[in-house]
Amino acid sequence: MSFIEIKNVSFGYGHKTPFEVQALSDVSLSVEKGEFISVIGHTGSGKSTLMQMLNGLIKPESGEIRLDGKNINANKKNISEARFRVGLCFQYPEYQLFGETCYEDIAFGPRNMGLNEEEVKNRVMQAISFVRLKPEKLQKSPFDLSGGQKRRCAIAGVMAMLPDVLILDEPTAGLDPAGREAILGMIGNYHKQTGATVIHVTHSMEIAAAMSERILVLNHGTVAYFGTPKEIFSHGEELVSMGLNVPAFTKIILELKKRGFHPEEAYTVEAAADQIASLLGGGTAL
């Protein structure tokens, strides 16, 4: 039995109206404890619907979702357990900050879990260490923080619940390169230190290739592929036809193949550099 099991899940919006859309059709997949998964797919492929189902915000119309063996929609107790065990961080989470201070904002989740103030405080301190927010910011209004800090504060609010499954919907959208790197580093930290499962929605093929153990490709509400970066990016043409792509580094390797070279496949900058270096008779990294 896998940690997360999604079995034959379907869901549609706007039934019995002319605007009916089938967001997910008969989706089945399972995720193991501690895996790092990236989810890619075009706008409207069903990514957000599926993510919201994983912590019970949306109920499947058919099929079921099991977390640690329990059907999360079976009863109220299971749903509220799923809400605490599966932390969901929406796109542009800083728009959802509401606390009078950063402390209050981050403490909201752990308090809802029924922890005492001492434990809540520990959770807040732990969360800001994950996202590298300085303790002196805790007494500030979250609205006085810079854009990048706001986002870190919002992500800390989810991490403070120490979810077993951390889901992030495009956590780096709209950030500059340094900000993207910082946020991805924090997610990596959380994954390593807590051993939690991380499910990360992204439009960047490069990030998906570099960070994930497996990549889930959604296309028009169905699972197109679910496998290692190597498996996924061997379907270059199919990905392009789904509005996706291969990482920029892979494109260069594929082009070299067309020109009569024989590099091995590569999905990250390091792997691509190794391949090209060996084509040119160079060594490995100094």
Add this chain to the structure above:
Amino acid sequence: MSTQDLLVFDNVSFSYNEDDENPSFAVKDVSFSVRKGEFLVILGHNGSGKSTLAKLSNAIFIPTTGKVFVNGMDTSLPENEIPVRKNVGVVFQNPDNQIVSSIVEEDVAFGPENLAVDPKEIRIRVDEALKAVGMYERRFSETHRLSGGQKQRVAIAGIIAMRPGCIVLDEPTAMLDPKGRADVLNTIRALNKDHGISVVLITHFMEEAVYADRVLVIDQARIRAVGKPREIFSQREMLKECGLELPDTAKLCDKLRDRGIGIRDDILTEEELIAEIIKRSGK
């Protein structure tokens, strides 16, 4: 100021709290100009002042000190507001915040209608604008049924229909999937190349700067560097200090140099790198 300059920032500073004792500046002592037909990319970290520049460019904001000129018109004069906005259109990041009508072609007509353009002329402009962004086939579609990339292209068409000399785009691809991003970028490049519209593209994606005529780097409210893409991306330390990075291909070239391959340090595009590899391998 040359007559070729469509948009001119002359020593512009802007503060959101100018009445405070110690006002802080989102834009400080910035001077640059955009020439007719130019493709200018503005790079900078979050909070560097890029979006404030966009809003200063068509009189949404008026400089605290200094002047912005559009076709020679001072944006701070109330009588210039409408002609300035006819000449410089701005497209923002979030496609959902920029659509005003429920039908694609009505949305595109909104701008010229407000400018009291003759209805027959509006018909012509709307069709042209939708063809230019590749959305003519969807002109009768409902706007809320479009994808993010399609909505952005409709927003761009709405600007083109006002026939501006210059379009300013503030991170137009930040929220889009890979295809949406590619479609919007191809549209922007075609408007610049085929229709001669000046483009100011504000972005966090280094790859989008590779094809610019010039790149402007903003750091902490000030201009840090201006130059051709090759000049800018050869200044690796400066980019790092500004929270920026290299385009993917240049990153790969750096990794090759780490591996003892003495590859040229001015390669920015995939085509250039592949040509270089072919040359070096003697094939």
